[in-house]
Amino acid sequence: MKVARVCLWLHALSTFAMLAGAFDPITTTVVFGVGAVLSRTIYNYLRESCNPKWISFNVTGLQEDLSTRLFGQHLASHIIAKAVSGFMNNANPKKPLVLSLHGWTGTGKNFASALIAESIYKEGMDSQFVHVFTAELHFPHAGQMDAYKTQLQQWIKGNVSSCDRSMFIFDEMDKMHPGLIDSIKPYLDYYDKVDGVSYRKAIFIFLSNAGGESIVQTTLDFWKAGRSREEIELKDVETSLALSVFNNKRSGLWHTSLIDKNLVDFFVPFLPLEYKHVVQCAMAAMSAQGLEPDAAVADKVAADLLYFPKAERVFSVKGCKTIDSKWEYYV
Known part of the structure; x- marks a missing residue:
């Protein structure tokens, strides 16, 4: 819709410029000058530019x-x-x-x-x-x-x-x-x-x-x-x-x-992640796919990863690296 509107504006401006040019060369210059400015404004509106509209810290x-x-x-x-x-x-x-x-x-x-x-x-x-x-x-x-x-x-x-x-x-x-x-x-x-x-x-x-x-x-x-x-x-x-x-x-x-x-x-x-953090990653991965996060599924995903120290299984060896590719297997 925005692009269509822009095209209509440019077409109308072009038509007006041709009509104006038939009568007054000074008016033609002014109209095309305004058109150039408008074209740059539209260009910057549609295409990413180095200005506050596109770069603004949140x-x-x-x-x-x-x-x-x-x-x-x-x-x-x-x-x-x-x-x-x-x-x-x-x-x-x-x-x-x-x-x-x-x-x-x-x-x-x-x-x-x-x-x-x-x-x-x-x-x-x-x-x-x-x-x-x-x-x-x-x-x-x-x-x-x-x-x-x-x-x-x-x-x-x-x-x-x-x-x-x-x-x-x-x-x-x-x-x-x-x-x-x-x-x-x-x-x-x-x-x-x-x-x-x-x-x-x-x-x-x-x-x-x-x-x-x-x-x-x-x-x-x-x-x-x-x-x-x-x-x-x-x-x-x-x-x-x-x-x-x-x-x-x-x-x-x-x-x-x-x-x-x-x-x-x-x-x-960046600290090594614990079991609970891997569960959070799995829940977030489900949510990112538009699904209702399932704690049971997330827990299964986390349980199958490798942890250290080996006996206590506290820290994940690979963090959340493979979560995105693994959670669907457990659904």
Whole structure:
């Protein structure tokens, strides 16, 4: 309906312009000038553009989504909400926001990134201003490092030049070739502009399994001491996590200047999920398919997964990674 209405407006404007042009060249100029402005307005209305209509931060939505949809991650939810809110509400940030999300597979790192995108961009992860890089897909060959560095720099520069509120997500950082990510260090630093482009309003998010062992050990220590996981604070894991990532030779952040120069704003730990969290994931998966969540089915799904320690079966080995593909089997 909107597109049909737009076409009618343009047709009427074109007809009026031809009639006006038959009598008065000045009127023709004015009419076509108005038409050009209207066409740009309609274009921006229908197609995603780098303006507040398409990019507008919803702080309440982010906080609610993190607290109700990201299961078992009180610490990550708190850090992300504070970091993103503070950054997006700052009209003149000194540097881009750089978040490094760490934890075992299935703990919610990708999902959290999607929630951030949904809170900023009307189109969410489908936005043309959200760019996802996957190590094995985009940078598979170690022998092409120089080419990858140049391509990555050009890609980021080109996209930020088009929209300063661009977001870049680097998945599988633990599989990325060491040294590659250092090629974008100038864009993450405290510079007003780099080659005439300001990167201060961009967001960079790194996702990695590296450091997961450190996070799991801290969570296990709290459990063995009879303490709740909700008692874990950032200070309990941040230092050991940063060191673990920096010294992990299998990580794309190994000995990176991004850590050495303190350009990563937050190392965000994702804790291993417990049985109850897997049940919540299964319930959410059913709801996402428009079905009434069935607690009995969710419990069957959770019961068949692997847990550790082996005897106590407290933490899920794969988190919620396989839930979407498994729950239908039990219905």
